Amino acid sequence: MIQPERIQPLNDLPVRHGAVVLYWMQASQREAYNHALEYAIRQGNERNQPIVVAFGITDRFPEANERHYTFMIEGLREARQALQRRGIQFVAKHQSPELAAVRMARNASMVVTDRGYLRIQKAWRQKVAEKAPCLVVQVESDVVVPVEVASDREAYAASTLRPKIKTHLHRFWVPMKETPVKRDSLSLQFDSLDIMQADVVQSRLRVDRSVPPVESFHGGTGHAVRLLNQFVSQKLRYYHERRNDPSTDYGSLMSPYLHFGQISPLHIALKVRQARGKPKQAKESYLEELIVRRELSMNFVHYNPDYDSFKALPDWAKKTLKAHKKDPREYVYGPKALEHARTHDPYWNAAQKEMVATGKMHNYMRMYWGKKILEWSPTPEEAFRTALYLNNKYELDGRDPNGFTGVAWCFGKHDRAWPERPIFGKVRYMNEAGLRRKFDIEAYVRRVERLTKILGGAP
DSSP states (O other): OOOGGGEEESSOOOOOOOSEEEEEOSSOOOSTTOHHHHHHHHHHHHHTOOEEEEEEOOSOOTTOBHHHHHHHHHHHHHHHHHHHHTTOEEEEESSOHHHHHHHHGGGEEEEEEOOOOSHHHHHHHHHHHHHOSSEEEEEOOSOSSOHHHHOSSOOSSHHHHHHHHHHHHHHHOOOOOOOOOSSOOTTSOOOOOOTTOHHHHHHHOOOBOSSOOOSSOOOSHHHHHHHHHHIIIIIGGGHHHHTTOTTSOOOOOOHHHHHTTSSOHHHHHHHHHTOTTOOHHHHHHHHIIIIIIHHHHHHHHHHOTTTTSGGGSOHHHHHHHHHTTTSOOSOOOOHHHHHTTOSSOHHHHHHHHHHHHHSOOOHHHHHHHHHHHHHHSSSHHHHHHHHHHHHHHHOTTOSSHHHHHHHHHHTTTTOOOOOOBTTTBTSOOOOHHHHHHHSOHHHHHHHHHHHHHHHOOOO
16 A cells, blocks of 8 residues: 555656656665555556666765665665566666656656655755656655654654654555556666676776675665564564663664665564564564654654754753863763774774674664763764764664764754763763673673674774
8 A cells, every 4th residue: 555645746747658657766775565666566557658667876975885885786686686577677877866867757757756864865856856857756665654744843852753653653554565567668778787797886886995895784675584584583572671782682683774775664564563472562662663763863854954963953952062062071082093993991892893894783882882972072063073974984874864863862862851960961971880780791892802803894
């Protein structure tokens, strides 16, 4: 089912007499559980036209590097194969996405696209809507409840968004039916990068090579589904009890795949919701993270144009951090020392090494990691910039609404004021004593050391 609220025309041009219906794939890099693709197929079937999928690969996505591009291309290879099995041709262009879409729209009766929430993604869609010679329709495919349905304004915190999402949830977490394709597009002739030759495509890209790919994660819906099945069968039962313990491994590992749109959050939600024999509390705990917390981040970047800036913090947080800006700091580290994990704190160093080596950091440690950057930087503004820089450079799910929101949370976003203390003011504080009290944090350090020896990539 594709709910009407997911569908939004981006211009007022009519459907014209073109040769194909074009799905400009950008955020939802998958064939399965893709509302935008299914909408395009239905439009093509109505007009007895074939569907073509176009994807533009830019060299210049902000802060992306070889690690991110490798993961993305692995996923695109799988998406191409899945589309081909349904009779849909996948056309890849070495071109900025909006330019590739406009170029491919020349022969299209209409353009369908998925939705992105970042500044650059919105700008791309606006450009296509202005330049395409036909109707352009956006279909929201990467949240469970569409952003404007959940709220027409920026939410103060999860507590204010949660009841709004729950009001509408029953209408949106319903299974999708795959639509058979009436007209095959595989025989049509288009110039395209051969995405199956990953090494050749990578060699043509002029991207930052300073951060290598990781061996810990490989892109693609198939990998995502295998990890999801493993999570549901082996870890979900204990999720509510152990998800915050960095010495164990009870996360779902879905965030890199969600970031690249290689798996649908609706698919994940239905799998968890329908899991038999799992505690209700465990399911609710996971769905809170997947739906409420994740979609809070979409709400943040959609409604707040300063989402990647210190300015995005709530007034109380900015005020208290500035009031304590000149407080003496026992330790001060610059961005390079932090990047190379050269601090006095073995737990923080382990978190940084985990991120560099694997492309992902345990969620609880990412909170601790961000708080310590605030504590050890000369100013809160510099701390904010450093945290974003490191997160976006090394995390596979960096440069993402969740990443921007997670960094901002460390500085008071979506949180409340706490008792005042040096440096932090009224922003929530975390320390190593809490880690030792709650977890076997030394076991976490040992696990990271083993990982870095096996995978390499440690600073």
